Amino acid sequence: MDKVFKLAEQFNLTPFREEGLKAAEKWILDHQEPTGDWGGIIPPMFNALLMMKTLNYNLNDPAVRRGFEAVDRFAVETDDIYWIQPCISPVWDTGLAMRALVESGMEPDDPTLVKAGEWLIKNQILDYGDWSVKNPTGQPGGWAFEFVNNFYPDVDDTAVVIMALNEVKLPDEKAKDAAIARGMQWVASMQCKPGGWAAFDIDNDQDWLNWIPYGDLKAMIDPNTADVTARVLEAIGRGGVTTGAHSVERAIQYLLKEQEPEGCWFGRWGVNYIYGTSGVLVALALMSPKRCAPAITRGAAWLASCQNADGGWGETCKTYNDPSLKGQGPSTPSQTAWALMGLLAAGDATGDYALNAIERGIQHLIETQKSDGSWDEPYYTGTGFPGHFYLRYNLYYQHFPLTALGRYKTMMRSRRSS
Numbered sequence: 001m002d003k004v005f006k007l008a009e010q011f012n013l014t015p016f017r018e019e020g021l022k023a024a025e026k027w028i029l030d031h032q033e034p035t036g037d038w039g040g041i042i043p044p045m046f047n048a049l050l051m052m053k054t055l056n057y058n059l060n061d062p063a064v065r066r067g068f069e070a071v072d073r074f075a076v077e078t079d080d081i082y083w084i085q086p087c088i089s090p091v092w093d094t095g096l097a098m099r100a101l102v103e104s105g106m107e108p109d110d111p112t113l114v115k116a117g118e119w120l121i122k123n124q125i126l127d128y129g130d131w132s133v134k135n136p137t138g139q140p141g142g143w144a145f146e147f148v149n150n151f152y153p154d155v156d157d158t159a160v161v162i163m164a165l166n167e168v169k170l171p172d173e174k175a176k177d178a179a180i181a182r183g184m185q186w187v188a189s190m191q192c193k194p195g196g197w198a199a200f201d202i203d204n205d206q207d208w209l210n211w212i213p214y215g216d217l218k219a220m221i222d223p224n225t226a227d228v229t230a231r232v233l234e235a236i237g238r239g240g241v242t243t244g245a246h247s248v249e250r251a252i253q254y255l256l257k258e259q260e261p262e263g264c265w266f267g268r269w270g271v272n273y274i275y276g277t278s279g280v281l282v283a284l285a286l287m288s289p290k291r292c293a294p295a296i297t298r299g300a301a302w303l304a305s306c307q308n309a310d311g312g313w314g315e316t317c318k319t320y321n322d323p324s325l326k327g328q329g330p331s332t333p334s335q336t337a338w339a340l341m342g343l344l345a346a347g348d349a350t351g352d353y354a355l356n357a358i359e360r361g362i363q364h365l366i367e368t369q370k371s372d373g374s375w376d377e378p379y380y381t382g383t384g385f386p387g388h389f390y391l392r393y394n395l396y397y398q399h400f401p402l403t404a405l406g407r408y409k410t411m412m413r414s415r416r417s418s
Contacts, residue, residue: 036066040146095160100399103406138189141182188243195254196224225268230279237286263298278342285349300346311364313339320386333375337400
């Protein structure tokens with residue numbers, strides 16, 4: 001088709017081209033946030049400014065000025081280097097850090113947690129975004145990844161925020177409960193036909209779109225995935241809110257079907273099978289431990305089999321291109337924490353704790369922790385577009401180990417008391 005279109009272009013057989021360009025230009029301008037951002041991430045921000053340059057916009061045009069100001073806010077400058085961050089993840093980071101602090105023993109009404117919880121409530125998106133095109137009956141109430149991204153809240157962030165808010169005590173509990181209810185109502189409306197959840201859209205799973213010539217990152221679609229689905233089920237299991245029994249059952253069946261022959265699950269938004277397996281084990285252990293015990297046991301056995309000689313876990317980004325590398329790679333704090341969280345959840349569900357693997361993993365985290373309490377992680381463990389684009393979250397290798405250590409402490413206290 002691309003060859004046909006290019007041949008037609010040579011003979012000026014391009015009806016409606018000007019109208020199409022005008023429609024695309026209007027769509028991009030309509031989707032610029034008042035702060036100048038597009039989608040809250042650098043790729044559309046750069047491309048929108050390149051479009052304006054191509055169309056000979058004046059540098060003093062308000063849209064151009066706002067766009068450059070937004071790009072500048074993504075810049076980090078030191079005495080030695082200057083670089084542009086691909087994205088900023090304050091909502092995601094705040095929700096996960098809050099959970100780690102509570103699980104490590106901080107009081108739910110600690111002023112730090114109260115301040116963070118109230119900030120999250122202020123950032124709930126109550127406007128309709130592009131998700132409403134395929135979900136016209138859903139009501140807004142989700143959260144986005146970034147400071148500003150009103151068109152694209154996502155299910156994963158919303159589930160994490162719901163869990164974070166559920167675990168803290170705020171001065172205005174009614175406002176908190178109302179925000180949680182709105183968020184879960186929006187999530188429920190976003191469930192896909194196969195039973196799972198995607199990040200941003202509903203039933204956007206036509207893979208042929210990835211073969212459009214300019215779809216070079218193979219990221220033209222947003223299908224439901226095991227890791228996002230697991231996050232929703234975990235939010236339901238931990239928060240006492242629900243999308244309905246039928247909805248939950250469909251999601252559980254989806255996860256069981258997605259289990260790989262080795263016992264693991266694919267991780268779309270984190271590297272990779274360790275991430276996916278950990279999330280699913282936590283979800284199934286909460287929602288259906290007895291019925292899903294065989295799947296949980298297989299997943300835990302796979303995690304234990306991937307443990308490195310140093311007691312940690314790691315997995316390379318290359319697994320997205322070569323699945324034979326599942327679970328293989330140098331140990332990292334974040335991936336070690338994910339594996340531990342999965343094994344601890346599996347033990348909670350089945351009573352069969354992989355104690356040797358867990359103890360060795362905990363010891364690895366303790367031994368690699370620095371004197372100031374932090375960890376180092378030189379590898380990328382976040383996924384943007386599988387096989388093409390990866391992210392390094394600077395808080396992943398701090399709050400995930402803290403969460404794992406907190407859950408281990410809870411397990412040990414429970415075992416001693418019993």
